[in-house]
Amino acid sequence: MVVSMNLEDLLENSGIEKTQPPPPKGGMPRRYLPPPIRWVIKGVVLPFIWLDSFSQWVAKLVVPPPFVRAGKCKKRGNCCHYILVRKFRGPLSFLDLFWHTQVNGFFRREKKAVPYNKGKVYVMGCRYLKKNGSCGNYFFRPAVCRTWPRIEIFGIPETLKGCGIYAKKRTSHPLNILKD
Numbered sequence: 001m002v003v004s005m006n007l008e009d010l011l012e013n014s015g016i017e018k019t020q021p022p023p024p025k026g027g028m029p030r031r032y033l034p035p036p037i038r039w040v041i042k043g044v045v046l047p048f049i050w051l052d053s054f055s056q057w058v059a060k061l062v063v064p065p066p067f068v069r070a071g072k073c074k075k076r077g078n079c080c081h082y083i084l085v086r087k088f089r090g091p092l093s094f095l096d097l098f099w100h101t102q103v104n105g106f107f108r109r110e111k112k113a114v115p116y117n118k119g120k121v122y123v124m125g126c127r128y129l130k131k132n133g134s135c136g137n138y139f140f141r142p143a144v145c146r147t148w149p150r151i152e153i154f155g156i157p158e159t160l161k162g163c164g165i166y167a168k169k170r171t172s173h174p175l176n177i178l179k180d
Helices: 009-014 035-062 093-103
Strands: 069-070 083-086 106-108 119-128 165-171
Touching: 035 093, 093 106, 093 119
Parallel strands: none
Antiparallel strands: 069 165, 083 119, 106 119
16 A cells, blocks of 8 residues: 555556556445536546647647657556546645546545655546556546656656656657758
């Protein structure tokens, strides 16, 4: 479990071959939002996720990040076993947690948020992960899954050891229009 181990060590060990976390105690947590309502919400939100993804793609063309994604997913499910969701502060933080657990289909591996990277995060898992390591909800997958591994315009790329995808230094502009 997360509490008995440092989070960095946990994420590092998740890259070891055939290492999977134990299932949640007492089985998969119950979701209270009925499936038809979840699918309608996802259908309404999906165009906005696409718009956000498109705008990020355009921004990366204008200001290319120093790293690019390389490699291929090994479909081991490591990124789905340990999803780190930032804990929001304030009176409406429960809405974010509700969104991730009831609509996105994540479940908390620990009840409390744990310190990570100058903040606190909830360590979650995904209920849609199949035994073969693929996603059972690929078309309606959440934004956090669509942007993983995270390669930002500013900052250090975030990847998991052993997942197959890694970041390498960019060698040219994505549009190749800035060649000398």
